[in-house]
Structure formats: C-alpha cells, structure tokens
Amino acid sequence: MSRKAFRILAICTLIGVAAAIWAVQNEWSRWGENENGSKLFPQLAAGMDDIAQVKLRHRGTELTIERRPEGWVVLEDDGYPANAKAVQDLIFALSEARRMEPKTRDAKKYGRLEVEDPTAPKAESKGIVVVDKNGRTLADLVLGKENLLLQAIGEGGAYLRLPGQKQVWLASGNLIASSEAKDWLDNPVVNIPRQRFDRAELHHPNGDTLVVTRSPKGDGSFVLDGLASDEKLVSEYYPTDIARVFEKFEVHGARKRENVAFPANSTIKGRYRTVDGLEVDFDLAKVGGEDWFRINAATTDNGQSPEALAEAKAIGAHTAGWAFRIPEFESVHLKKSRDQVVEKAKPQS
Secondary structure, rough: OOHHHHHHHHHHHHHHHHHHHHHHHHHHHHHHOOOOEEOOOOOHHHHHHHHHEEEEEOEEEEEEEEOOOOOEEEHHHHHHHEOOHHHHHHHHEEEEEEEEEEEOOHHHHHHOOOOOOOOOOOOOOOEEEEEOOOOOOOEEEEEEOOOOOHHHOOOOOOEEOOOOOOOOOEEEEEOOOOHHHHHEEEOEEEEOOOOEEEEEEEEEEOOOOEEEOOOOOOOOOOEEOOOOEEEEEEEHHHHHHOOOOOOOEOOOOEHHHHHHHOOOOOOOEEEEEEOEEEEEEEEEEEEEEEEEEEEEEEEEEEOOOOHHHHHHHHHHHHHOOOEEEEEEHHHHHHOOOOOEEEEEEEOOO
C-alpha cells in the first residue's frame, strides 16, 4: 500500500471512530434525558417476596418456573430444580426496567426488533409473565432483541412490547431470557474434568463391551483396551470423547425416574471411574425418539478419597430419582458399538 493510500485510509478510520463516538455520546445524552423514565413494572419490585411463578413462551413451547419452599423448580420437567440465578437475574432486571425511548407501532416492523407474537413458529421473541401467589400478574411482556449500542457502552437494554399494545419500547436493563430449556435447569448435573478420568466400561445390548482407560504412557491420553494387532480406531479421538463425557454434563430435560421406562433390551449400561476413586454407574436408552440418561449410583472405590466420597454424595443428591433428556452430542459417543469405533488396519507395505 502506498503512503498516500495509507494516509487516506488512516483519515477515514479516524473519521469513522469519531463518528461512532459522537453517535454513542449523542444517543446516550438523548437517552439520559429519559434515564429517570417510568418503570415498566413497578408492581414487580413492590411484590418481589410474593412472586410465585415465571412463565416463558417461545415458538409454541412453554416453561413454567415455580417458587417452592425448597427453591425454584421447572414444572414441565416434573419439578426438577431450576437455575435459581438465571431466574433471579431476570426478575431483578424486569423490576428495574424503565422506558427509554418509544419505537415503532407498526406491526410489520415487529420482526426486525424481535417483538412479534412469541407463539409463532419462527418467532425470535420471548413471552414472559410473572405472577404472585394470589395469581396477580406482576409483569407481562414480549421481550425482543438486545440493543447493541447500549451493550457497547455497558448499560444494557432491549426492545419490548406489552401484550395488547402496539407501541414498542427501548427499555433499560440487562434484559436477557434464554430460549434454551437447558439454561433454566440446574446445570451441569455432573462436572468431572477429563483430567480425572481413569476408566470407563460400556456394555451394549448387542453384547459389545468397550473399555476405555488412561494410557499407560502417563501422558494424559486415553486408549481403547483390547485392540488386536491388525485393528485400529476409526477415530483417534474416541477414547478422549469417552473420558470427557461427564465434563460439564448438561441436560435438556428431566423427568421423575418412574415416568421414563428404559427398555431392558436396548439400554446401554456404563460405569465411569476417576483416578481418585469416584465411580458413576449409568444407563442410556432411546425412549420416545429421544435419548434419556439416568445415574443409578455414585460411589467411591473403598472410600479411597474423602473428597470423592463427598462428591459421590452430592451427585447422588442431585440425580437420585431422576431421568434426564440429553442431546445427541452428549450421547453419540456412548452409543457407538465396537464395529463403529474399530476397523481393520491397513497392512504396512
């Protein structure tokens, strides 16, 4: 690039940066005039201690998070514990949300700000309703996209619309509500870093038994036991995939164990062990077209490690009596039979 071209580019860049700074300052100054604007849900702040439920709607799905004496739970998941922090953060943000600037009233433009009907099949919006213990509605809104400019200056803000009203508002606050069910459940259910992995046994319904262990090389790698001299792995990553199965193991749904029947003739049974003696026995099966997982026991190997014993008790308390719906990427490695992970090695010339 010539010096002249470089100078022109530098000048254009400076102009662009200056324009961006001016835009932010101008917008913030204008929004600052409305900084003390009216709260959208003043009754929410006043009734914080009486909140009983938070209901979310997105693309035809509904999620009801209910406050119980033992804490927040997700009703659609048979009352499995909810992510309390995510619920509390949302409630607080709604209680502090203020009108900053009126936007469009044209329904044809709702999609651009993601404040369309949240029940529509392709909607990006989220419907949120907060009710108290007497059934009184404390907040009711359609939450749209975040405002990137407010994000850039660290204030936070999003577009929203009140049901039954045409007016769309830009509102202040860290207004974020995930549409992913897993983000409202108490995840991860188990978290065992792969560095602690020692051994796993997988028993498949077809009679296959796959055993993955820590490599005797001591280099932190993992191997599949029982490979013949003329066999090799289809993927060298398979043992590592097994070793990290319980690393931030997140579930996408939960049911009381008695409500999910694991077929005896198609259930994969496994045992996972760590170097410090923690053992986890589990089942995996396809039920109703989805993968379901249950932990039958979390114990220690002869009480080898007090820390492992405490961890086993914690896992048991978190998973006893429950079956979990898990996504394909969590189950795919566990479901592979031997002929899917082992192949004949090509003879060396």
